[in-house]
Amino acid sequence: MSSATNAHDDAHGQAHHKFHQHHFLTMAQQASSAKFGMWLFLGQEVLFFSGLFMAYFVFRALYPETWLHSAEYLSKTMGGINTVVLLYSSLTMALAVRSAQLSDKKGLIINLIQTIVCAFIFMVVKYFEYSAKFDHGFLPGALYHGHEFIPGRPELFFTVYFTMTGLHGIHVVAGIGVLFWILKRAIRGDFDSTYYIPVENVGLYWHLVDLVWIFLFPLLYLVR
Amino acid sequence: MANQAHENHHEPHVLPLPVYYGIFGALLGLTILTYAVSFVGLPESLALGVAMLVASTKAALVAGVFMHLIWDEKLNILVLAVSVLAMLLFFGVTLMDEMSRGLILPEEGTLFKQNEDAALKEAANPPPAEPGAAQAGGKGAKLKAAAGSGEGSAAAPAAAAAPAAGSGEGSAAAPAAGSGSGSR
Amino acid sequence: MSATTIDHSPSHAAGEHGHHDNYLVAKKGISSWIWTVDHKRLGIMYLAAVILFFIVGGLAAIAVRTELMNPTKDIMDADAYNRMFTLHGAVMVFLVIIPSIPASLGNFVLPLMLGAKDVAFPKLNLASFWVYVLGAAFFIATLVTGGVDTGWTFYTPYSIKTSSSATIALLGAFILGFSSIFTGINFLVTIHKMRAPGLTWDRLPLFVWALYATALMQVLATPVLAITLGLLVLERTIHIGIFDPVYGGDPVLFQHFFWFYSHPAVYIMIVPGFGMISELITVHSRKGIFGYKPIAISSVAIAFIGFLVWGHHLFVSSQSALAGSIFSFLTFAVAVPTAIKVFSWIATLYKGSIQYTTPMVYALSFLFLFSIGGLTGLFLGSLSVDVHLTDTYFVIAHFHYVMMGGTIIAFIGGVHHWWHKFTGKNYNEKIGVIAAIIIFVGFNVTFFTQFIFGSQGMPRRYWSYLEQYHTGHMISTYGSYLLAVGLFLALFNLLASLRNKGVAPERWRGVSLEWETATPPIEHNFESIPVVTAGPYDFPEVRAARTGNGH
Numbered sequence: 001m002s003s004a005t006n007a008h009d010d011a012h013g014q015a016h017h018k019f020h021q022h023h024f025l026t027m028a029q030q031a032s033s034a035k036f037g038m039w040l041f042l043g044q045e046v047l048f049f050s051g052l053f054m055a056y057f058v059f060r061a062l063y064p065e066t067w068l069h070s071a072e073y074l075s076k077t078m079g080g081i082n083t084v085v086l087l088y089s090s091l092t093m094a095l096a097v098r099s100a101q102l103s104d105k106k107g108l109i110i111n112l113i114q115t116i117v118c119a120f121i122f123m124v125v126k127y128f129e130y131s132a133k134f135d136h137g138f139l140p141g142a143l144y145h146g147h148e149f150i151p152g153r154p155e156l157f158f159t160v161y162f163t164m165t166g167l168h169g170i171h172v173v174a175g176i177g178v179l180f181w182i183l184k185r186a187i188r189g190d191f192d193s194t195y196y197i198p199v200e201n202v203g204l205y206w207h208l209v210d211l212v213w214i215f216l217f218p219l220l221y222l223v224r
Numbered sequence: 225m226a227n228q229a230h231e232n233h234h235e236p237h238v239l240p241l242p243v244y245y246g247i248f249g250a251l252l253g254l255t256i257l258t259y260a261v262s263f264v265g266l267p268e269s270l271a272l273g274v275a276m277l278v279a280s281t282k283a284a285l286v287a288g289v290f291m292h293l294i295w296d297e298k299l300n301i302l303v304l305a306v307s308v309l310a311m312l313l314f315f316g317v318t319l320m321d322e323m324s325r326g327l328i329l330p331e332e333g334t335l336f337k338q339n340e341d342a343a344l345k346e347a348a349n350p351p352p353a354e355p356g357a358a359q360a361g362g363k364g365a366k367l368k369a370a371a372g373s374g375e376g377s378a379a380a381p382a383a384a385a386a387p388a389a390g391s392g393e394g395s396a397a398a399p400a401a402g403s404g405s406g407s408r
Numbered sequence: 409m410s411a412t413t414i415d416h417s418p419s420h421a422a423g424e425h426g427h428h429d430n431y432l433v434a435k436k437g438i439s440s441w442i443w444t445v446d447h448k449r450l451g452i453m454y455l456a457a458v459i460l461f462f463i464v465g466g467l468a469a470i471a472v473r474t475e476l477m478n479p480t481k482d483i484m485d486a487d488a489y490n491r492m493f494t495l496h497g498a499v500m501v502f503l504v505i506i507p508s509i510p511a512s513l514g515n516f517v518l519p520l521m522l523g524a525k526d527v528a529f530p531k532l533n534l535a536s537f538w539v540y541v542l543g544a545a546f547f548i549a550t551l552v553t554g555g556v557d558t559g560w561t562f563y564t565p566y567s568i569k570t571s572s573s574a575t576i577a578l579l580g581a582f583i584l585g586f587s588s589i590f591t592g593i594n595f596l597v598t599i600h601k602m603r604a605p606g607l608t609w610d611r612l613p614l615f616v617w618a619l620y621a622t623a624l625m626q627v628l629a630t631p632v633l634a635i636t637l638g639l640l641v642l643e644r645t646i647h648i649g650i651f652d653p654v655y656g657g658d659p660v661l662f663q664h665f666f667w668f669y670s671h672p673a674v675y676i677m678i679v680p681g682f683g684m685i686s687e688l689i690t691v692h693s694r695k696g697i698f699g700y701k702p703i704a705i706s707s708v709a710i711a712f713i714g715f716l717v718w719g720h721h722l723f724v725s726s727q728s729a730l731a732g733s734i735f736s737f738l739t740f741a742v743a744v745p746t747a748i749k750v751f752s753w754i755a756t757l758y759k760g761s762i763q764y765t766t767p768m769v770y771a772l773s774f775l776f777l778f779s780i781g782g783l784t785g786l787f788l789g790s791l792s793v794d795v796h797l798t799d800t801y802f803v804i805a806h807f808h809y810v811m812m813g814g815t816i817i818a819f820i821g822g823v824h825h826w827w828h829k830f831t832g833k834n835y836n837e838k839i840g841v842i843a844a845i846i847i848f849v850g851f852n853v854t855f856f857t858q859f860i861f862g863s864q865g866m867p868r869r870y871w872s873y874l875e876q877y878h879t880g881h882m883i884s885t886y887g888s889y890l891l892a893v894g895l896f897l898a899l900f901n902l903l904a905s906l907r908n909k910g911v912a913p914e915r916w917r918g919v920s921l922e923w924e925t926a927t928p929p930i931e932h933n934f935e936s937i938p939v940v941t942a943g944p945y946d947f948p949e950v951r952a953a954r955t956g957n958g959h
Contacts, residue, residue: 023525023602025937032297033528033601039300040593043307044631050311051635051665055650057315058322058661064268076259083255091248094290098244101236141655142647153656159648163639193236200292207291214282217255218275222262299600310628313715318664321719321731 019195031197038201042208045171049212052164056219059156066152071223073138073148074161075129079221082125083213089118090210097203100196105189108199112183115206119176126169133158161220168216171209178202237295247289254282428930430832435931445530448929450537451516452830455823458512459899461503461544462816466892468496473854473888476881479872486871491555491572493869498560498577502584503544505811506673508819509680510626511540511591514619517826518595520922520929521613523604523938528597536590539583546580549573559869561670564651564662568643575644578637585634588676592626595619604921606940613920613944614703618683621707625672625679625714633669636662663725667718675714677811679707681818682749685774688821689753691918692768693760696945699752706745713741723794732791739789746782750775761949765916766840770821773848777813781806784859799869801862805855813851820847820898825916827902832911832928839901846894853887920944 017027024030060067092114099107137145140162144155182202185191191199258278266274288294293301428434431448441449472493475482484492515533519526527533550556553573558566562581567574599612599620640662642648649655651662682703690697697703719727719735727735753775762768784806788794797803828834858866861880866873873881914927919942925934 022932023528023530029601033597036297036299036303036600037529037532037593037597039303040596040627043303044589044593044627046304046307046311047314047628048631048635050314051632051639053311054315054318054665055639055661057319058658059650059656061319061323062658063656068268076262080255080259084252087248087251087255090251090286090290091244094244095241097292098238098241101238140646141643141649141652153649156649156656159650159655163642163648163650167635196236204291207286210290211283211286214286215276215279218258218262218279222258222271222275224262224265224268224271307628310715314632314668317716317719317731318661318668320734321664321722321728322658322661324728324730325726 017195019190027194031195034197034201035204038204042204045208049164049167052160052167053215053219056160056164059153059160063152063156066150066154066157067223069150069152070138070154070157070161071221073133073136073146073150074221075132076221078125078129079217082122083217085118085121085125086210086213089115089122090207092118093203093206097196097200100186100191100199101193103192105186105191108186108191109183112179112186116176116179116183119172119179122172123169123176126165133162164216164220168209168212171212175202175206175209178205237292239289243289247285250285251282254278428926428932428935430926430928431931432831432928443534445526445534446931447515447519447527447530447533448933450533451512451514453537454507454512454515454540455830457540457544458504458508461499462508465496465499465504466895468492468499470888470892472496473885475871476873477885479875479878479881487557488555489871490557490869494556494559495551498556498581499547500811501560501673501677502581503540503547505677505815506584506588507540507591508677508815509684509822510595510619510622510676511536511587513684513819513822513826514595514615514680515591516830517922518598518616518619519602520829520925520933521616521920521944522598522602523607523921523934523940524598524602525932525934527594528602529594532590532594536587536594539590540587543580543582543584543587546576546583550577550580561666562637562640563666564640564643564659565653567640568647568652575641578641578644582634582637582641585630585637588626589630589634592623592630595623596627599623604938604940607921610701610704611940611943612704613683614686614697614700614707615680615683617704618679618681618686618707621711622676622679624708625676625711629669629672629676629715632665633673636665636669639665660722660725660727663722663727664718667721668715671718671721672711672714674807674810675710677815679710681774681778681815682707682710684818684822684825685753685771686749687918687920688767688771688818688825689756689760690945690947691825691916692765692771693757693762694947694949695756695760696943696947696950697752698755698758699748700943700945702748703752706748709745710742713738713745717742720789720794723791724798736789736791736794740786742789743782743786750779750782764841766835766837766844767821767825767916769841769844769848770817770824773844773851774814774817774821777809777817777848777851780856781809781813784809797863799867801858801866801868803862804868805858805862808855808858813855817847817851820844820895823902824898826922827905828912828914828916829922829927829929831906833905833908834912834915835901835905839897843894843898843901846897847891848894850887850889850891850894854884854891855887857884857887917947919947 020027021030024033092111096108096111096115099105099111133139137147138154138158139145140159141155144158146154150157179202182199185198258275261271261274261278287304293304431446435444441453444450444453471483472489475484475489475492515527550573553576555572556570556574556577557572558570558574562574562578599616603612639648639650643651647655649657651657651659653659686697686703717735717739719731720739723732723736784802788797788803788806824835824840857880861877862868864877866877866880911927914923917923921938921940924938
């Protein structure tokens with residue numbers, strides 16, 4: 001893939017870009033393909049999450065009382081803080097892409113670091129939330145042993161809560177991984193206005209993580 | 225092909241900074257709004273509707289501006305639209321099943337719940353040319369047949385002809401189908 | 409797309425042109441295969457893996473049929489029988505049919521047909537293959553740990569309770585899902601972005617259109633399977649309760665989740681077969697396709713309708729009667745695009761110069777078998793008839809006519825069609841045709857019988873049965889042996905050709921782009937980028953006929 005040295009497609013008379021892959025004719029085709037591929041990946045992510053949203057809606061419809069009462073035991077404040085943190089990280093991610101577009105290496109690095117810091121803050125808040133649930137026995141399914149009275153099937157509410165936020169959390173952790181990878185390349189100076197598609201694609205992924213949270217927050221925390 | 229179409233804009237499409245800050249401000253504002261509304265104590269379905277409306281607006285802002293979708297190739301917009309539609313289809317149809325399981329009472333066999341039945345008759349009678357009523361009547365007849373066949377596989381051959389008849393009625397004559405479901 | 413339409417780019421200096429080795433020998437050593445990003449090598453590796461697992465699944469099928477020879481115990485007890493048919497089903501669906509045409513033949517041929525040097529993301533392609541191998545390893549591991557007895561559908565609540573190693577199989581299927589998604593994303597991007605100059609959407613070979621529709625479904629449906637199986641794994645390990653009524657969950661919800669993927673998956677399996685048949689019928693009857701656009705669009709239409717009909721698997725699963733009626737009605741809509749295809753193929757054959765080559769014999773088998781499979785689907789789609797037929801051998805026969813008589817036959821036909829392109833060798837044509845005929849006869853003896861005793865009430869997945877079904881089961885078992893003989897004959901015929909020396913002459917004279925490059929293709933597919941000026945089925949005969957008519 002990286003055998004860009006082989007003299008295969010000078011057909012268009014362009015100079016070879018360092019990151020031009022030999023099976024694409026032009027950098028524009030390469031970038032456009034990579035972005036389309038990323039969007040398809042995000043499309044499958046939407047459907048990946050849809051299974052859990054489906055479970056949420058079905059059981060909310062079957063046990064409306066449970067949903068109203070269980071949500072009381074989630075912290076709206078912590079959820080709200082995490083929402084703001086993720087929204088801000090989305091902003092810095094978008095600005096990181098903008099910096100890359102403008103070949104502003106310093107801005108790119110600063111914005112990426114801010115994004116990563118936000119991701120860590122999110123996970124720390126999540127940790128405190130989860131440990132509070134563990135302490136009260138608010139656990140999924142068979143593990144549930146909460147003492148507070150909640151009508152219906154609170155174990156299902158917490159199954160949905162943990163699977164949805166858990167899967168989202170896994171995506172945040174994976175996001176931290178790819179953000180570090182992009183940061184490393186940014187420091188190395190790989191990106192400028194002619195080549196920034198990896199930054200853009202990681203950005204798209206990160207925004208999707210934000211998008212999922214935008215729906216999770218009201219659905220789980222703000223039932224009433 | 226694809227590459228030729230894009231050869232002309234190698235220059236990245238850069239948005240001015242205030243756009244980013246403006247969108248972030250709007251997102252914060254909407255978050256505060258949805259947070260505040262949750263304390264008002266709206267009826268449940270309305271609260272869910274408002275929350276989803278606000279969340280969708282926020283999602284549209286993030287997708288449109290932060291993800292650059294507004295200025296992107298149409299193809300990428302299509303990908304998002306198709307996957308969201310597939311998701312809504314999944315939700316809609318599964319919920320349709322989950323919510324309609326009690327529609328037919330097993331002890332009454334082929335009959336609708338009484339209020340359903342009454343509603344159907346009402347819908348079928350006053351304006352005869354209404355297409356919605358025709359559909360409802362057709363469905364009624366089909367449901368009846370389906371429930372009949374559910375009674376046991378021994379009855380299957382007899383019931384086999386019924387769905388065809390039901391759908392035929394649905395398209396041809398609504399009042400006939402409506403009265404049929406009452407008379408059985 | 410004939411040779412005359414290929415422009416050699418003038419900007420290439422003559423000196424650059426040197427001799428290029430074909431993809432099989434361009435790089436040497438085992439690691440050059442293990443880490444290859446060449447779509448052709450990956451296609452061959454997929455082909456080998458698919459054939460290997462087809463043999464595994466096939467042997468399991470033979471074991472199942474042998475056990476059913478008599479109503480009493482023949483070779484295994486009821487418990488082993490449950491594990492055996494699960495193994496057969498799971499291996500055939502997840503390891504054989506889903507990757508068969510797209511990942512092996514498609515991988516090899518798609519970039520060639522598009523005039524591209526490779527798929528859009530070669531490394532993702534490599535990842536997809538090794539993820540497939542990893543998932544397959546999980547499946548094989550279940551053999552060692554005692555097997556799975558849930559059937560390939562993993563229905564709850566039994567799959568939650570069973571003590572067998574279902575968790576490992578679930579993880580395997582979960583992993584295989586990602587292999588499928590990666591291939592789908594790769595193909596969609598490749599088709600959208602990597603077409604050669606002049607290769608417009610209405611000049612794409614129909615095989616490409618079929619792969620496009622397939623990839624669309626793979627990307628949209630497979631993630632739902634992944635999340636479903638993931639939840640089921642959690643259900644089995646920590647009892648999260650979503651599918652378990654003990655905790656207020658809904659076991660029927662599992663079926664919704666499962667079939668939201670698995671019904672489109674049926675079309676993921678059959679649509680590439682449709683594409684394959686479009687190629688076989690045109691090339692081997694030397695005639696342009698009848699109804700290019702309807703066939704192309706009906707592939708996408710099937711992909712769309714495929715998402716609307718999953719509930720017909722739930723007719724007797726306590727799904728609501730309203731949902732059942734709507735799903736039954738929508739199911740009939742599938743017949744429309746499918747019939748468009750079948751009629752178009754038959755119209756293509758009309759007045760064509762039909763050559764009874766091996767691939768063509770498979771294509772004709774397909775038309776016959778798939779029509780039976782499709783039409784019996786209408787019986788099962790009718791709500792009330794299905795109540796009688798559900799979970800009988802009628803269903804078994806129906807989906808074998810579609811999956812095996814459709815996809816696998818098209819797959820074998822495709823392997824014969826492109827064998828020369830893959831390897832540069834010609835197999836023995838006479839033995840090839842004989843094998844195809846044995847397969848056709850063996851298949852019908854095996855499965856047509858099952859329609860009959862299925863409609864008489866023989867339930868599926870039963871280890872024993874009433875005496876009245878004995879004759880039927882015996883005929884079916886003998887038929888399966890004949891089928892196995894035919895399949896092995898076809899395989900040996902292909903493998904025997906590998907011993908021939910040198911590159912044999914090409915016999916089919918197709919005109920889509922994959923025929924324009926060298927055989928076997930060079931490592932980067934084309935010496936220079938082809939420019940396309942005509943349609944994929946514009947055979948010399950077709951053009952001659954057109955000018956002869958005075959157009």
